[in-house]
Structures are given as C-alpha cells and as structure tokens.
Amino acid sequence: MNCEPSTLEADGIWLQFGNQKILQSVYIKLETGRITGLLGRNGSGKSCLLKSIMGLMPTEWQSVRMNGQFVEKPYQQPGLIRYLPQHPFVPPSLTIQAVFDWYGVNRDEIAQEYALIDKLKNQRIGKLSGGERRLVEILLILKSDSAFVLLDEPFSHLMPVQVELLQETIRQESRRKGILLSDHLYRTVLDLSDSVYYLHPGGRTIRLASPEQDLKDMGYLNY
Numbered sequence: 014m015n016c017e018p019s020t021l022e023a024d025g026i027w028l029q030f031g032n033q034k035i036l037q038s039v040y041i042k043l044e045t046g047r048i049t050g051l052l053g054r055n056g057s058g059k060s061c062l063l064k065s066i067m068g069l070m071p072t073e074w075q076s077v078r079m080n081g082q083f084v085e086k087p088y089q090q091p092g093l094i095r096y097l098p099q100h101p102f103v104p105p106s107l108t109i110q111a112v113f114d115w116y117g118v119n120r121d122e123i124a125q126e127y128a129l130i131d132k133l134k135n136q137r138i139g140k141l142s143g144g145e146r147r148l149v150e151i152l153l154i155l156k157s158d159s160a161f162v163l164l165d166e167p168f169s170h171l172m173p174v175q176v177e178l179l180q181e182t183i184r185q186e187s188r189r190k191g192i193l194l195s196d197h198l199y200r201t202v203l204d205l206s207d208s209v210y211y212l213h214p215g216g217r218t219i220r221l222a223s224p225e226q227d228l229k230d231m232g233y234l235n236y
C-alpha cells in the first residue's frame with residue numbers, strides 16, 4: 014500500500030443463503046478518526062456483514078475499497094483491518110502474556126488501566142471466565158496495529174465497570190483508527206459513534222439522522 018489508509022468503503026454487498034436474502038446491496042463507510050455504529054435486529058445480518066467486509070464470508074457480490082482502491086481480501090492486507098468475532102478465537106493453551114506478545118501488543122501498557130490483565134498475566138486463556146476471556150480478546154483486537162477495527166458485540170459478557178473502561182479505550186483508539194461498532198447496548202453505541210447505520214431485515218443499510226426516533230420508528234426500540 015502506497016498511502017496511509019483513511020477510508021474503507023464496503024459497497025454493493027449481496028449475500029443470500031438459498032432463497033433467504035441477508036444483505037442486498039449494502040453500503041457502509043469507515044474513516045480513520047471516527048467511530049461508526051451498526052445496529053439492527055437479531056438475525057438481520059450484522060455479523061454476516063462484518064465477516065463479508067473482512068473477506069471471510071463468500072458473497073454473491075461485493076466491493077471493498079481502501080482509499081477508493083479495490084481490496085480483494087482485506088484480512089490478508091497487513092496493518093489494514095482487525096476483526097473481533099462473536100465467538101472465542103484465541104487458543105486456550107496460551108497465557109495472556111504469550112497472546113499479547115503474539116499479537117505484538119504491549120501488555121504492560123494495557124495493564125496500567127486494566128488491573129485484571131496484570132493480575133492474570135500468567136494465566137492460560139482456557140482457564141479464564143467468559144468475561145475475562147472476552148476482555149482479553151477485545152483488547153488484543155482494539156490495540157493491534159491496524160487502520161480499521163470491526164467489533165462484533167464487544168460489550169457482551171462484560172460487567173458495567175469494564176464496559177465503561179472499554180468505552181474510553183475505544184475512544185482513545187479511534188483517534189488514529191476507523192472503528193465499526195456493532196452491539197445491542199444501543200445507548201453506548203449511540204454515545205460513542207460519530208455516525209450510525211441501521212441494517213434493515215431484508216438487507217439494506219440506512220444512515221440514521223435522528224437515531225433514537227428512527228430506532229423507535231423501525232421497531233428496534235419501544236416507544
């Protein structure tokens with residue numbers, strides 16, 4: 014890559030399983046220095062969209078462009094993009110210290126803010142609780158050296174104080190990265206995001222102009 018990535022656009026994403034249309038010509042744009050929220054009902058296709066942007070899910074059609082240039086397999090481009098899936102992905106046999114070393118992330122720096130990461134540094138991933146493991150995985154992805162980060166439900170399994178701490182880390186990292194944030198903690202997503210997309214069942218994104226009202230109108234929130 015000959016220039017610093019600053020925009021990542023995913024365009025015309027079309028995905029269906031048999032006759033079930035999940036994504037129909039979806040467009041979404043990320044910019045470094047900004048947090049972009051993604052909301053939608055259960056089963057509307059948010060996780061599929063994130064996997065498609067990464068290049069991890071075969072689609073009928075899609076175009077992912079970095080600074081206007083087509084990228085065939087984003088996940089293969091060094092330093093371009095990191096993705097937090099919903100499921101655990103770090104090998105259980107590694108210790109916290111080993112996994113941070115493996116990702117090239119400075120554990121000591123993180124441990125100053127996250128006491129847990131210091132306390133459990135020699136613990137194996139497989140022996141952590143669900144929430145502890147989730148926190149380690151989020152921090153690995155968020156703190157990795159990449160221009161863009163896709164976060165699929167980062168706040169699930171975390172206790173409120175960790176959610177608060179993590180919001181601050183997401184804000185800090187967004188100063189130099191473009192972050193896509195998908196989570197059902199919609200207030201947190203709205204608070205953090207510079208712009209918010211809603212994925213309609215049936216597969217189109219719309220950018221919300223008045224998020225709270227729009228979400229009520231679309232049945233995502235109660236009146």
Ligand SMILES: Nc1ncnc2c1ncn2[C@@H]1O[C@H](COP(=O)(O)OP(=O)(O)OP(=O)(O)O)[C@@H](O)[C@H]1O
Pocket residue numbers: 030035053054055056057058059060061062
């Ligand atoms: N590999 C697959 N094969 C067939 N159908 C799939 C596959 N993966 C996902 N789906 C279907 O695609 C739809 C969208 O799933 P997805 O996980 O993207 O939804 P989501 O918006 O992330 O939901 P949630 O908010 O509940 O996490 C669902 O109906 C799901 O059953």
